[in-house]
Amino acid sequence: MRTGIIDLGTNTFNILIADTNDGREFEVLLNTKSAVMLGQEGINSGYISDKAFTRAYAVIRDFSQLIQEFRCHKVVAYGTSAIRGASNSDAFISKIARDFNIQIETISGEQEADFIYYGVRQAVPFTDENYLILDIGGGSNELIIANNEGMLWKDSFKLGGARLLEMFRPENPIAPARIEAVTTYLHQELKPLAKALEKYPVTQLVGSSGAFDTYAAMIYHRQKGYPISKALLNFHISLEQFDEIYHLMTTTTREDRLIIPGFEALRVDTIVMASIFTKYILGLSKVKGIIQSTYSLKEGVLSQLSISN
Structure with a gap:
């Protein structure tokens, strides 16, 4: 069909x-x-x-x-x-x-999280360790803790890039004080996640499409000198590699970001908030690294439709 x-x-x-x-x-x-x-x-x-x-x-x-x-x-x-x-x-x-x-x-946000999980698990082979899945949207961010047996916890937070951008209206480039204000806000809003991580410690952050595709594309271009293959279902990002991207996203102007090899123009504004959010999640979860998943909600929907048919 x-x-x-x-x-x-x-x-x-x-x-x-x-x-x-x-x-x-x-x-x-x-x-x-x-x-x-x-x-x-x-x-x-x-x-x-x-x-x-x-x-x-x-x-x-x-x-x-x-x-x-x-x-x-x-x-x-x-x-x-x-x-x-x-x-x-x-x-x-x-x-x-x-x-x-x-x-x-x-x-709903919970349904969105379900589809994201079903999509990601087709691109990233899970083990019996716990993974924290993160999908950064414009309006909401979905967070799921899961392993090879299924989902352990999930939630949706109204902390998407567009929402934070409108709320904090950052400078160009964003000022350190503004980054601190955003981080303080995230600390307050993500307390349910902090509790969940105490119950279900995780080892890896799995980034679902979106901003994580852009992180991966920039890193890959730096390494290889040419665009990332669309055939790759996932891409491993070290904490050190992300720190370099974070520094770049939070210290450059939007004009400078547009000419970075591998950068996706449609994220030129929201990528700053996405990077701050990712940085906060890495610190909170204490993971060893990041796995970018090319698959997300659409592929999750497709997999469920395939099963039902």
């Missing part, structure tokens, strides 16, 4: 089109994304602005054309943090359904 999966994130809208076979196997035909910045000018007030609405509509129109071109038999679309938190999301969902016959299902 040919399936189209749309992930409507706060910063980007993603589409995955694949042919599913028996069990969990699938062949990816298309995997692309577009910057939407759905939460811009309204993420913390719970509203999709007119400009964001227009950008989002245009991207869904493009995705609808792709779905027709690839002749998908089934299409599923999931709205995450920005959509589930917007007071006018019903109007957006209704217009998309009416104009493109795409039914958007708004999922």
